[in-house]
Amino acid sequence: MDAPLSKEVKRKQLFSHYWQNDLDPVFTDVASYYDSANQVASLGLWNWFLRHHMDLVETKPGMHALDICAGTNAVGIALLKREPTLEVFAIDRNVAMQTVGRQRAQERGMVIRATIGDVHKLPYPDNHFDIVTLQWASRHLRLDEVFDEVRRVLKPGGHFHHCDMLRPPHPRVAKLYFGYLRFCLNFTAALFRSGEPALNCRKYFIDALDNFYSPEEFSDLLRAHGMVNVVHKSLLAGMIGVHRAQKPL
Template sequence: MTTSFQNRENVRRQAFESIWESQIDAVFSDVAAVYDRANDFASLGTLNGLRRRFIATIDVSPGQRVLDVCAGTNVVGIDLLKKEPNLDIYAVDRSDAMQKVGSDRAAQQGFDIKGHICDVHRLPFPDNHFDVVTLQYATRHLRVIDVFSEINRVLKPGGHFYHFDMLRPASKIIEEAYCLYLRGCLKTISWAIRVGPEARNCCDYFIDAIRLFYSTDELSRLLSELGFSDVIGKPLLGGTVAIHKACKV
């Protein structure tokens, strides 16, 4: 691992660790019931289409064991079971409230997703356990090197990791326009859904988290340095989001 990525992670941790440790849970508990609608609004209705593109990239076969990290409301697990009903899907998340919404949603549609509440930096599974691991719309709130290393550990050799998230655009002009849009959007959503003080107080954090995060190419290089192979990163919407696919050697 090059010092540049280690230094970036140290900067992120120093800037955000207190928020990650003491505020993020409260934010997601506050918005759990409306989380998916709020994300759809913030993306101007594009998120569902982007997620369909993400699901389409995920190669699964009957009987495979799949882990969805930071599963939230289980949208990815449910979509994968619609794509291939004979999957053994596990979900991990630190938010009880988000997983309660996700568990209810899966049950209403007749799907079985095995949920675990845990710290995703230390996954409660043995080495070489999963055929596929997914992670979407959460990495900005995590210690990336630690989580990606854990994902590599629990993947079987030849297994695949699929990642989808908001990223920092490589273009400074796009980054500035994007952050300006997000600032106004977050304030509007906070007012519209009447979020609690924890979520309102984190509006600036969500912008700062993008500014200190990785571009598509940077995340690809990080995955490669962590030992993944055949890394593919596809930027979308000017690099404001991206889909990555990587293989465990």
């Protein structure tokens, strides 16, 4: 079995219970302060990460774009700021996060067509979107299923764009990174008075990242699922990865 695909098997064995049972209550708990907590934890770099993500996105008037695991609609709003004629769709399983996202879009006079649903089985037709995006959620997904769905709904030649926390390839950097994240999880939990669901998943968030991909490994996984012209940018020594990949023509 290819290395990227074998890691997917391991990830499912380790974390399926969390993905199926624990994460929805966590994001319901944190929805109201999700963006603020991430600004604090990233030392003010949260919007900088988004700009790097958007730097790889090319838009044209009237394109169809889908943001999966859309959360508070940060990507959809950024896309519409760049090109207001886009038709932007969003899907997320968590009602509370999408409630915040809908409010954020409405405050800006933007229309994002949101669906509450499972991103492992996208409720959209084949070959429909020019752009599909995924930000800050891939660690919590069965990526072999998600990438097959992404490829299905993309038009031939369409692009997939990804941004997430990844596992730094250098062990010393990873050790420092995980130490900082443990501190941040405890600090933001205290600062924002997180509830029991979020508190109980602090160890999971570190373990999921420790068993995740480096930027280059993530590129290999995209290629293993038939994507081409894969490029990536590593931010902060591989702590954050930004990827672009294309569905073959």
